[in-house]
Amino acid sequence: MTPRLFSHLVKQYRWIPFRTFAVKRESKHYPLEKIRNIGISAHIDSGKTTLSERVLFYSGRIQAMHEVKGKDSVGATMDSMDLERERGITIQSAATYVEWKGHNINIIDTPGHVDFTVEVERSLRVLDGAILVVCSVGGVQSQTITVNRQLNRYRVPFLTFINKLDRMNANPSRAMDQLKSKLGHNAAFVQIPMGLEGNFKGIIDLIERKAFYFNGPNGEEVCVEEIPEQYKQETENRRRDLIETISGADEQLGEMFLHEEIPNEQQIHDAIRRCVITRKFNPIFVGSALKNKGVQPLLDYVTRYLPNPAEVENVALDELGKEKKTIKLDPTRSFTAPFVGFAFKIEAGGRNTSASQLTYVRVYQGGVKRGDTLYNIRTLKRTRVSKLVRMHSNKAEEIDEAYAGDICAFYGLDCATGDTFVNDKAYQISMESIFVPDPVISMSIKCSSSTDVEKFAAALARFTREDPTFRIVYDEDNKESIAMGMGELQLDIYAQRIQREYGVKIEMGKPKVSFRESLVNPIKFDYLHKKQSGGAGQFARVIGILEPLSPDKFATVEFSDETSGTNVPSQFIPAIKKGLIRAYEKGSLSGNKISGVKFRLQDGDNHIVDSNELAFMLAADGAIKQTQESGQWQIIEPVMLVEINAPCEFQSAVHSLVIKRFGIVSGIEPREDWFTMLAEIPLNDMFGFSTDIRSHTQGKGEFSMEYVRYCPVRADMSNKIIQQYQQSLDQSQQQQQQQRRKN
Numbered sequence: 001m002t003p004r005l006f007s008h009l010v011k012q013y014r015w016i017p018f019r020t021f022a023v024k025r026e027s028k029h030y031p032l033e034k035i036r037n038i039g040i041s042a043h044i045d046s047g048k049t050t051l052s053e054r055v056l057f058y059s060g061r062i063q064a065m066h067e068v069k070g071k072d073s074v075g076a077t078m079d080s081m082d083l084e085r086e087r088g089i090t091i092q093s094a095a096t097y098v099e100w101k102g103h104n105i106n107i108i109d110t111p112g113h114v115d116f117t118v119e120v121e122r123s124l125r126v127l128d129g130a131i132l133v134v135c136s137v138g139g140v141q142s143q144t145i146t147v148n149r150q151l152n153r154y155r156v157p158f159l160t161f162i163n164k165l166d167r168m169n170a171n172p173s174r175a176m177d178q179l180k181s182k183l184g185h186n187a188a189f190v191q192i193p194m195g196l197e198g199n200f201k202g203i204i205d206l207i208e209r210k211a212f213y214f215n216g217p218n219g220e221e222v223c224v225e226e227i228p229e230q231y232k233q234e235t236e237n238r239r240r241d242l243i244e245t246i247s248g249a250d251e252q253l254g255e256m257f258l259h260e261e262i263p264n265e266q267q268i269h270d271a272i273r274r275c276v277i278t279r280k281f282n283p284i285f286v287g288s289a290l291k292n293k294g295v296q297p298l299l300d301y302v303t304r305y306l307p308n309p310a311e312v313e314n315v316a317l318d319e320l321g322k323e324k325k326t327i328k329l330d331p332t333r334s335f336t337a338p339f340v341g342f343a344f345k346i347e348a349g350g351r352n353t354s355a356s357q358l359t360y361v362r363v364y365q366g367g368v369k370r371g372d373t374l375y376n377i378r379t380l381k382r383t384r385v386s387k388l389v390r391m392h393s394n395k396a397e398e399i400d401e402a403y404a405g406d407i408c409a410f411y412g413l414d415c416a417t418g419d420t421f422v423n424d425k426a427y428q429i430s431m432e433s434i435f436v437p438d439p440v441i442s443m444s445i446k447c448s449s450s451t452d453v454e455k456f457a458a459a460l461a462r463f464t465r466e467d468p469t470f471r472i473v474y475d476e477d478n479k480e481s482i483a484m485g486m487g488e489l490q491l492d493i494y495a496q497r498i499q500r501e502y503g504v505k506i507e508m509g510k511p512k513v514s515f516r517e518s519l520v521n522p523i524k525f526d527y528l529h530k531k532q533s534g535g536a537g538q539f540a541r542v543i544g545i546l547e548p549l550s551p552d553k554f555a556t557v558e559f560s561d562e563t564s565g566t567n568v569p570s571q572f573i574p575a576i577k578k579g580l581i582r583a584y585e586k587g588s589l590s591g592n593k594i595s596g597v598k599f600r601l602q603d604g605d606n607h608i609v610d611s612n613e614l615a616f617m618l619a620a621d622g623a624i625k626q627t628q629e630s631g632q633w634q635i636i637e638p639v640m641l642v643e644i645n646a647p648c649e650f651q652s653a654v655h656s657l658v659i660k661r662f663g664i665v666s667g668i669e670p671r672e673d674w675f676t677m678l679a680e681i682p683l684n685d686m687f688g689f690s691t692d693i694r695s696h697t698q699g700k701g702e703f704s705m706e707y708v709r710y711c712p713v714r715a716d717m718s719n720k721i722i723q724q725y726q727q728s729l730d731q732s733q734q735q736q737q738q739q740r741r742k743n
């Protein structure tokens with residue numbers, strides 16, 4: 001298939017329609033104070049989905065509970081995709097809502113695997129609060145650190161649920177110490193457990209000084225009793241710790257503490273709420289989702305401590321006017337203020353359905369009704385809201401209207417993830433988009449049979465549209481399509497989805513790491529692009545320095561306009577930037593992208609007639625080529641932070657495995673008869689690691705990893721990559737010559 005045909009097919013299939021099963025549901029109009037938009041986020045397998053299932057059950061949203069990979073083979077409600085149920089992992093974030101004691105809680109369950117991190121990113125972007133789930137055995141793990149970073153990025157208030165207290169070696173105190181030491185949280189218990197592991201009976205609320213038991217076959221009967229004698233002293237000690245910790249963060253309680261006044265229950269609750277909303281304090285709750293203990297009180301505290309949509313300041317950027325300013329959005333739930341909605345997730349559709357694209361929208365201001373006309377601020381295109389729904393996992397429930405603070409979904413909107421919608425074309429404001437990390441891994445991808453090309457293109461068009469971290473590029477040198485993503489698991493899941501959902505057999509190449517090229521030392525450039533071939537000529541000159549960025553910025557590029565005067569007219573700066581984007585696509589050492597450089601434009605030249613955008617674009621491109629010829633370049637690669645958990649007897653085996661893969665061990669933490677090892681290992685040396693770790697630990701070891709930074713590759717590796725690239729260039733040259741001769 002030619003690249004043109006391929007890209008034509010990809011474009012043509014962008015609009016595959018999707019779900020049909022919307023049911024009509026009465027939408028209740030909640031006041032702002034009674035709304036909570038929350039996410040459940042955590043490291044892999046901490047119990048997010050299991051917890052969501054309990055929340056749905058206790059709130060009466062579902063009639064029966066099913067386990068993740070449970071014996072009944074039904075699977076948890078929020079893991080609706082077949083692959084999620086089979087593998088017992090969450091792949092896509094899923095939205096639902098419940099009513100809890102007069103409150104409307106909109107919930108998004110997110111995946112734990114780092115490969116699907118954009119799902120967490122987009123959810124946290126639109127939520128007002130979160131539950132951070134931590135396993136009482138694993139404590140703070142590598143993905144907990146990532147989630148914590150994401151919570152910080154969007155300044156999301158959160159509380160922590162330490163789960164799995166029924167497990168062997170459960171240790172909630174250690175987990176809390178890690179939250180303090182590893183994540184710098186100002187944390188204290190609000191609840192403590194009565195017993196642990198097989199002996200875990202219930203929880204004690206430190207503020208109310210009450211014991212909670214969860215009886216009945218599904219823990220649905222919450223019994224509140226006096227605290228057993230044996231826990232009374234611990235309760236008082238922990239309660240004191242709690243008040244001291246909050247007093248350090250909250251002015252009002254701090255004042256009382258100084259004057260040795262004893263705060264009452266309400267005053268403690270109020271102080272915690274203030275500190276949670278301002279992110280000064282992390283209250284710790286405990287329980288076991290699987291054993292149905294601790295979930296109902298957790299929900300009570302979600303409504304008590306986490307903010308309602310009006311308590312979180314949301315701003316948008318005024319796109320009109322020279323100086324862009326931020327505007328505070330009005331959270332009032334009415335049609336008075338102009339509508340502002342943010343598209344944070346897209347489902348571009350399955351194969352045999354008739355409705356159109358489903359777009360998840362968080363409403364930030366005003367309201368929207370079915371039939372309303374909206375404008376996409378990025379494209380200024382107008383669209384009609386043909387169908388408005390609320391999502392309950394994979395089920396769409398039709399509603400008539402949505403207001404500020406709601407999370408809903410629209411059918412038929414023409415948009416991309418991160419677009420802002422308004423109902424008044426003159427009201428041009430946009431909201432900050434979602435942080436999308438760059439892909440770190442790639443594989444060649446093709447369909448086995450030429451008859452499936454159309455379906456294959458349709459599948460790729462859909463998945464690249466839905467997931468901004470999944471990208472397809474066409475490699476001209478090797479004449480093949482390359483799928484790029486965040487990890488082997490993500491690409492493997494898409495390969496399986498293409499086969500299952502589109503019936504297309506595909507072949508994938510070996511995974512390849514996304515190497516990059518970066519500069520070693522600063523280098524000056526002075527490039528003149530001049531062309532005179534009859535008619536209008538082209539003239540543009542750019543002068544400046546290309547500098548390497550610091551290693552922490554190796555994955556980015558920067559540009560600075562340091563010109564004075566009019567040698568480079570300011571209207572050509574965007575064209576220069578465009579030229580750079582093109583030039584950075586392919587380095588000359590290995591054909592990989594260029595990054596980690598700063599283009600400092602200091603001077604240049606123009607011609608009154610012959611200078612135009614194209615000329616300056618080509619001049620920028622030429623300047624980069626010039627620096628490639630004369631500068632010293634290096635190849636850089638993504639390095640991962642790998643966390644390995646295994647029984648202590650395998651520590652030296654795991655250590656040598658890490659060293660063999662060129663890893664640098666940054667810490668080993670023993671706990672009971674297990675240890676946790678942290679190491680930085682190049683992603684390129686991680687292939688097949690899961691098989692190795694299993695075979696070196698009799699199947700008991702497990703690991704997770706996340707991207708940390710780009711680093712220069714080893715010298716031997718660098719030579720190998722350069723050699724391979726040169727060989728592939730020679731080969732394609734020979735093929736072209738042969739082709740020419742044939743023609």
Ligand SMILES: Nc1nc2c(ncn2[C@@H]2O[C@H](COP(=O)(O)OP(=O)(O)OP(=O)(O)O)[C@@H](O)[C@H]2O)c(=O)[nH]1
Pocket residue numbers: 042043044045046047048049050051067068069088089090091110111112113163164165166167287288289290291
């Ligand atoms: N012993 C015990 N196991 C639990 C508990 N909660 C969850 N699990 C188990 O832990 C495993 C992972 O649970 P999930 O709910 O899928 O965890 P998750 O965080 O949603 O997983 P990902 O989304 O794939 O990261 C499942 O086998 C659950 O049955 C708990 O409280 N105690």
